[in-house]
Amino acid sequence: MGRSPCCDKIGLKKGPWTPEEDQKLLAYIDQHGHGSWRALPTKAGLQRCGKSCRLRWTNYLRPDIKRGKFSLQEEQSIIQLHALLGNRWSAIATHLPKRTDNEIKNYWNTHLKKRLVKMGIDPVTHKTKNDALLSSDGGQSKNTANLSHMAQWESxxxxxxxxxxxxxxxxxxxxxxxxxxxxxxxSSQNQNPGGxxxxxxxxxxxxxxxxxxxxxxxxxxxxxxxxxxxxxxxxxxxxxxxxxxxxxxxxxxxxxxxxxxxxxxxxxxxxxxxxxxxxxxxxxxxxxxxxELQDPPFPGMDHSADQRVPRGSFVENFTNLLLSTSSDRRFSDDGGDSDMNGGGDYGEENKNYWNSILHLVNSSPSVSPMF
DNA sequence: AACTACCTCAACCGCTTATAG
DNA sequence: TCTATAAGCGGTTGAGGTAGT
Structure with a gap:
């Protein structure tokens, strides 16, 4: 399967966009929509590859992009969603509708990741160093497996x-x-910017x-x-x-x-x-x-009925499950818990942390105003 | 003022996935 | 089913800006 030559084509410009190029692209999309990105540059009179045009549009020219400093709430959202979704920038971006995945990714790499590191939190696992040590004890394989299972399901x-x-x-x-x-x-509609x-x-x-x-x-x-x-x-x-x-x-x-x-x-x-x-x-x-959508193999859920009603509070179960990976808390199948070995203030911190993630996704934070 | 190191972010690269023929 | 093409996505790069010396 041969890769298309894209910008390697002779005569295609690379590098920063000029205002004139932006104008051409904007005018064309305004009038015709983007249609086929590959065909767009020729039609719009641009010496760019379609990919470059698409990126310029999605990351910069789209009219509904919110630029500038990230608010505190946006920062929190990114951190929390990253904890849940990992480096799925496009998925994270859907929760921050006016931000592009590229912008969020950049902001994460240049600001948030460093901040977490400074705080002693692993930006990949979102665990504190203490937690990493605890995890290395190896007594939590079951809970870790549960969490992993859930992550796969989410994926x-x-x-x-x-x-x-x-x-x-x-x-x-x-x-x-x-x-x-x-x-x-x-243009906006066709592209559905950032969802x-x-x-x-x-x-x-x-x-x-x-x-x-x-x-x-x-x-x-x-x-x-x-x-x-x-x-x-x-x-x-x-x-x-x-x-x-x-x-x-x-x-x-x-x-x-x-x-x-x-x-x-x-x-x-x-x-x-x-x-x-x-x-x-x-x-x-x-x-x-x-x-596919309604049968998550999730502990604490009753899968037998068509209406899959959680036996306990879903949030509670979820939080406990997440928390259990750091506090060695066993998660029983009926939603209960037992054997609280560790935790204390640290466990409470984690619980709050993960609860805040759930709160975020449940409550649609104020980052979401539409226009 | 000049130099250097670091930071930021727009843009690119290349891989993966979806789709049409 | 296979192949080519288009688009999407995440990682990386590098030019320009800024802070420190």
Whole structure:
């Protein structure tokens, strides 16, 4: 399988973009959408490869990118999501809709990682040095295995969500031409920058699978989604409709319409609106067998029934599981725990740490304002 | 002022995955 | 099923900026 020559082609420019090039790219995408990135440079009159154009657009020119300093909350979000997802920058970026994966990655490597190291926390494992020593005792293989198992499951979920997103993007691209005549610009919509509205909130999907959907729509019991208007719970998470009843779609739409009043890009809004109301995010059972999404081999869960109701508090179980890897706490199958050997202040710290991660993904922090 | 070391981040590289034919 | 192509993603690089000496 031969690799395309990309920028090695003679005559293609590399390096920093000039304002003139930016203008050309912006003007072209404004008018036509990006379409095929490979074909774009020729059509737009740019001496660049398509890949370079795509990166310039996604990382810099996209109109909805929030640039500048990261807020404290954004920093916390990144750290916590990194603890959960690792170096999955694109996945992390979906939780920080106005930030690009590249920006988050850079910020992590240049700021946050160093800060964690200074604090004595391993930026890879998110464990303190003490914890690393404890782990080396070797008495926690079971809990570590559980955590690993969960991480693998989460990875599988991310991949599945990713597939779904790509399919939806494709459909969007197809419908783009039709919408193009109505809207002056389609660039944001077509690209769906950072998944602003389509954020693949796999973690919420996960939560939703276990907790049911009444918390997802209109409820927003946790975190900052207090108004129900313009909040991510209602707007951007495609997964929020994955397992909800058909009736919730209208609720989504209503909340979404409300949020549109704050949206300066009507074309953008309309494009997504179509998808929200058009059941774009409904699961295709053929591609997502229910078992794939609803059968996590997770301790403490009752897998026997169709409605997989956790026997205990899912958050509690999850936190305990995570915590157990550092405090040698056994995790029993019925959600209980026993043999609390270590912990103390340190265990409490860890519990708070991981609880904060869960809180983050459950409550859709204030980093999520849509526009 | 001049030099050096370090930092930041836009951009590139190359691998992986998805998709069309 | 196989192959070629396109796109996405994460790791890395290097030019420009800044702080320290």
């Amino acid at each position: 599988a979920r991310l991949e599945a969500e990713s597939r779904l997103a790509r399919q939806s993007k494709l459909r969007s691209a197809i419908s783009f031409q039709a919408r193009n005549s109505e809207f002056a610009s389609t 602003t509205l389509r954020c693949l909130d796999v973690l919420k999907a996960w939560k939703g699978d276990f907790w049911g959907k009444d918390r997802e729509v209109g409820g927003g019991s946790g975190g900052n989604s207090t108004t129900g208007i313009g909040g991510r719970d209602q707007l951007e998470s495609p997964t929020s409709t994955l397992s909800s009843s058909a009736g919730t779609g209208q609720q989504h739409s209503a909340a979404f319409m409300e949020s549109l009043r704050n949206c300066s890009e009507s074309y953008y809004a309309a494009g997504i609106m179509k998808e929200e109301t058009g059941e774009e995010w409904k699961l295709n059972p053929a591609q997502f067998p229910s078992s």
